[in-house]
Amino acid sequence: MFAGAGLFYLWIQGKKQAKLDSENPLKPSKDKPKKASEPEVMVQCQYCKVHLPQSEAIGYDDRFYCSQEHFHALDAQGWIGDARWRISPNQDARPENISPDLVVIHHISLPPGEFRNQFSSYHIVDFFQNKLDPNAHPYFEEIANHKVSSHFLIARSGELVQCVSTQKKAWHAGVSTFLGREKCNDFSIGIELEGDGDTPFAEVQYQALTNLIEKLAKTYPGLQFSGHSDIAPERNTDPGMSFDWKRFQKETGISVQKLPFGLDFR
Incomplete structure (x- = not known):
């Protein structure tokens, strides 16, 4: 009888303790080490x-x-943050104490005429990086061994790609003369627009070009502007008759004096 009473007493005490535990859950000990959180x-x-x-x-x-x-800025090393960086080996140092004071505008399409396919611009990047597959297209076999580059490419989609720092010399102008100065690669920045020069360039390309010129002008305020055909007229026709120089001047806000070859289509 006494044993049963004892068991009943212990059962009552256990119930009370369980109730107290549920109403007052144990708090972690201040002395117990916490689990370390992942560092940022x-x-x-x-x-x-x-x-x-x-x-x-x-x-x-x-x-x-x-x-x-x-x-969105051009950094101290000559690279623009919001461009895709696809570095070309076709570059070298500018002559000592020479900073760019000319922008040369080009057009390019690989394969020829395929610029309407907005997914073809990677061929241009491959070309600038010496990775063009000569077996991918008959025209590629003709040009695969050429060593060419440009500082910037504006794809048909408006995407900006940078292949060479503005502080370095890209191989875009070839044999060329600007107002009596030869070797334009030494002092110029090359910008390629994806297209053929006969078909109007896309709205987004003009927008991207305007944004790019605005960034470049902050670092190089003395820039002048020309087409490739202006500095190498016997070899080149780009950017071609479809490039709207008047629109370019208006949207960029650059002085007409910085366009020594004028605003006419050419």
Whole structure:
């Protein structure tokens, strides 16, 4: 009898303790070490080199930026943040103490006439990187061994690709003369527009070109502008009759004096 009473007492006490535990759950001991949280991944701004958490950075093309201003700017190494960087080996150093003061506008389409296919621009990048497959198209076999590059390519989609730093010399102008100055590659920036020169360029290409010129002019305020045909008239016709120089001048806001070959179609 006494044993039964004892068991009943213990059962009553257990019920009370369970109720107390549910109403007052145990708090973790201050002395017990907490589980370490994962450290925030830090990245570096490509433009200003400041370190910041990756969650707060602007990521683009495997690079990071701390602000929209730095993302859309030309950095101290001659690279634009919001361009796709596809580096060409076809480049070398500019002559000592020479900074670019000329922009040369070109057109290009690979294969010829295929610019209407917005997915064909990768052939141009391959060409500039010496990776063009000569078996992919009959025309590629003719040009696959040429060593050519340009600082920038504006695809039919409006996408901006940069292949060479503006501080370096790209191989885009060839034998050329600008107002009596030879070897235009030494002092120029080359911009290729995807197209054939006979077909009007796309609206987004003009927009991308205007944005690009605005960025370049902040670093190189003395820039003048020409077409490839202006500096190598016996060899080239680009950017061609479809490039609207008047529109270009109006939308960029550059002075007419910086367009020494005028605003007429040519």
